Amino acid sequence: MNGAKWKARYLSLFASRKKALGVIIAWLLITIILGAIAPSAKPLTVNGGEGHVQNAVPSAKAQEQLAKHFPSGNGLTALLVFYRDQPLGPGDEAALLKVSQWLESKEAPAAIPGVAPYAKLSEAERHRQASKDGTTTLLSISLSPNLDSDTIDETLKLVRNKVEAIMTSAETESLSKSQSQSQSQSQSGAMQFAITGPAGIAADTIELFRNADVVLMLATVVILLVLLLVIYRSPLLAILPLLIAGVAYAITDKLIGLGAHWGWFTVEKQALSIMMILLFAVVTDYCLFVYGRFREAVCEGIETQSRYAAMSRTMRSVAEPIMFSGSTVMVAMLALLAAVFRPYHSFAAVFAVTVIVMLLAGLTLVPAVFVVAGGRLLKRGMASRTALEKPEIHAESASYAKNASFAKRPPIWSRIANFVVRRPALAAIPMLLILALGAVGTAGIRYSFNLLQSFPSDTSSRIGYEQLERSYPPGRLAPVEAILVASEPMADGGAEGQAITRLSKLLSEQAGLAVGDKLNHGTGAVDNENIGGNGSFEAASNRLAFRQQLLMEGSPYAQKSLNTIERLRANGPKLIAESGLDTSRYTLYFAGQTALQTDVRAMNTQDTFVLIVLITALLAVMLAWQARSARLALLMLGTILLSYAGTLGLTWLVLHFGFGFEAISYRIPVYAFVFLVALGVDYNIMLVSRIREEAEQMPWAKAVQRGLAQTGGVISSAGLLLAATFGVLATQPLQELYLFGIIMAVGVLIDTFLVRGMLLPALLLLLGGRSRNRGMPYWGESTGKERIGQKNLP
Numbered sequence: 001m002n003g004a005k006w007k008a009r010y011l012s013l014f015a016s017r018k019k020a021l022g023v024i025i026a027w028l029l030i031t032i033i034l035g036a037i038a039p040s041a042k043p044l045t046v047n048g049g050e051g052h053v054q055n056a057v058p059s060a061k062a063q064e065q066l067a068k069h070f071p072s073g074n075g076l077t078a079l080l081v082f083y084r085d086q087p088l089g090p091g092d093e094a095a096l097l098k099v100s101q102w103l104e105s106k107e108a109p110a111a112i113p114g115v116a117p118y119a120k121l122s123e124a125e126r127h128r129q130a131s132k133d134g135t136t137t138l139l140s141i142s143l144s145p146n147l148d149s150d151t152i153d154e155t156l157k158l159v160r161n162k163v164e165a166i167m168t169s170a171e172t173e174s175l176s177k178s179q180s181q182s183q184s185q186s187q188s189g190a191m192q193f194a195i196t197g198p199a200g201i202a203a204d205t206i207e208l209f210r211n212a213d214v215v216l217m218l219a220t221v222v223i224l225l226v227l228l229l230v231i232y233r234s235p236l237l238a239i240l241p242l243l244i245a246g247v248a249y250a251i252t253d254k255l256i257g258l259g260a261h262w263g264w265f266t267v268e269k270q271a272l273s274i275m276m277i278l279l280f281a282v283v284t285d286y287c288l289f290v291y292g293r294f295r296e297a298v299c300e301g302i303e304t305q306s307r308y309a310a311m312s313r314t315m316r317s318v319a320e321p322i323m324f325s326g327s328t329v330m331v332a333m334l335a336l337l338a339a340v341f342r343p344y345h346s347f348a349a350v351f352a353v354t355v356i357v358m359l360l361a362g363l364t365l366v367p368a369v370f371v372v373a374g375g376r377l378l379k380r381g382m383a384s385r386t387a388l389e390k391p392e393i394h395a396e397s398a399s400y401a402k403n404a405s406f407a408k409r410p411p412i413w414s415r416i417a418n419f420v421v422r423r424p425a426l427a428a429i430p431m432l433l434i435l436a437l438g439a440v441g442t443a444g445i446r447y448s449f450n451l452l453q454s455f456p457s458d459t460s461s462r463i464g465y466e467q468l469e470r471s472y473p474p475g476r477l478a479p480v481e482a483i484l485v486a487s488e489p490m491a492d493g494g495a496e497g498q499a500i501t502r503l504s505k506l507l508s509e510q511a512g513l514a515v516g517d518k519l520n521h522g523t524g525a526v527d528n529e530n531i532g533g534n535g536s537f538e539a540a541s542n543r544l545a546f547r548q549q550l551l552m553e554g555s556p557y558a559q560k561s562l563n564t565i566e567r568l569r570a571n572g573p574k575l576i577a578e579s580g581l582d583t584s585r586y587t588l589y590f591a592g593q594t595a596l597q598t599d600v601r602a603m604n605t606q607d608t609f610v611l612i613v614l615i616t617a618l619l620a621v622m623l624a625w626q627a628r629s630a631r632l633a634l635l636m637l638g639t640i641l642l643s644y645a646g647t648l649g650l651t652w653l654v655l656h657f658g659f660g661f662e663a664i665s666y667r668i669p670v671y672a673f674v675f676l677v678a679l680g681v682d683y684n685i686m687l688v689s690r691i692r693e694e695a696e697q698m699p700w701a702k703a704v705q706r707g708l709a710q711t712g713g714v715i716s717s718a719g720l721l722l723a724a725t726f727g728v729l730a731t732q733p734l735q736e737l738y739l740f741g742i743i744m745a746v747g748v749l750i751d752t753f754l755v756r757g758m759l760l761p762a763l764l765l766l767l768g769g770r771s772r773n774r775g776m777p778y779w780g781e782s783t784g785k786e787r788i789g790q791k792n793l794p
Helices: 003-014 017-037 058-069 090-104 123-129 149-177 181-188 197-210 212-232 235-261 269-300 307-338 342-372 397-401 411-422 424-444 460-471 494-508 559-579 593-627 630-659 668-695 700-731 735-766
Strands: 077-083 136-142 192-196 480-486 545-552 586-591
Touching (some): 003 017, 003 307, 017 307, 058 586, 077 197, 090 136, 149 192, 212 235, 307 593, 307 668, 411 424, 424 735, 494 545, 559 593, 593 630, 700 735
Antiparallel strands (some): 077 192
């Protein structure tokens, strides 16, 4: 079947009430069936971590060697941090002993197989574990391996409740023994408690997102409803887009749930939040685009066609732009499959499913609902309600003439269009300068690789981390494990042992490192006879590997510490050779959070470059195909990229100098690029498609003027809704998400009102030129022969 027949069949879906209802019923049946057989996506979300999709990074290889040669049988570690403003007293130590004894007893949760033996240490050893100022100490517990997030959360809740009960009891006992209760309280106050470490972070993540999706959904629906009511002053027009988006969301949620259930892909918690925002925003935009053209078609054909014919005519013009805009978003999302960083890679499948459902809804469900509800939907533009009783002929044209507001665009966009066409240089140059200034500002952006900095300040894991940071040397927060692996077991006796000792000393003397502490855990400590001297390497039981703890001078997540790991990796073979070991037999690895974040930085840098180049190239091809002009495609893409860079730089300047942000998450530039560029293409396509459509019947300058005036109201309304919807991410608990939402909201507003509203139309006029073969702009397909300029103006 050729393209014309497919197009005719597609348009026939809206040719009668019966067929349009059939489309609606089909969507509802799919929703009901999936609701009955498919799981929801939310219970299947995971925290995929910050690794490589194939674990092909040095830190992952080091972790494999650590697990192979020094197996612990434990999973994530939780650090129980106890602190107060003044040094801990005897009553506090008594409470700590009770906590330690409970953790080591059979009454402790079964998911805690490993506990640091605090209660078995001597008093002097316990004091050495406290901070230098005596205000802070900690207990370390290990959870069972391979626990799911909910089990981790429940286990730590049990620990928290028990510890708080013990602390309350100890505080009460201490006060009762005190001669002066007020004096006891004033001296030191109550001991505080927080849980941090990898397990604490995982549990807090669960708690943060437990109700976040509900808040996000409610906030999204409310803000869209309010804005639609303000913009269109029609309850029905405000409710219909939300109902359509709700149906699309229900189907998307179940499809993603099926994919996760069958193991086709993983679903990140953050991906679901952004997915919901994207779906509601874009489906609402499609509703506005379809409704705007439908209303025009009804007005223009009021005497000769039914509203069903008007919808067929509408989709004949709108379907292609919607198809291409949805396809460009799809391409951008699928490009994430080229990323090696796991969080980026895992987003691809979730958003691909979302875009497919959005696109199908925009092409079928949206027009079907609007044409069925057309009578009531359009009654504000009719002269009387009686004219709606016969849907085949809505009203007489004379009736429409009395209601001029129905047929006209908002006056503001007519004025803007006139200004842009008469003064294109004045419209373009200030916009270019502002965006160029913002683009330059991107060079000063600072990025954070510390996940806890994105948590709210009152989160237990962040409180505990910051307390440890204040009380202990920074490097103790996340020690680095140096693992020396041999190809064959080390022989007993002198030479090799002494070389390993020299290597330990060389490592400890490297710039950026503090003095390492000998590990107290492991499966076989190396005695001094076997390695010679006082080496701090510890041997594995198979004598094929040795490990040593290294501490960073500064924060383990600081850029300087990441640079130190890079330097240690590069100098590894050299250090082995200098120590006297054979480089062909020994290999040095580095594991731990600092090593992991070093790889994250490298993966993020690589993926940022690859995704920007790949998405830009793919969108350029698609825009050239859709616009039938390579030059027009490059112009549109250029304004989109400039809008992105300008937005990122300007928002950073405001966040840094206006609100005191020292850094933003390293992921934000990639997320913002993918969504701002992909969604910015939508508005480009809608505007340029309308201009090219008008250019078939009038001179280019007049077409630009009319196209901007006709689409300005719809695009600005859609952009306002999209910006507000992304702004709802400010309700989310993670700093990464709400900063992403702010940047997206600002970017969409800049793109909608400044770039699409003024810059692009002005550049279309300034750079239009003239075809050698035809008297028209090289990116228009107008039949007009006039040159672009003042002669084309009315």
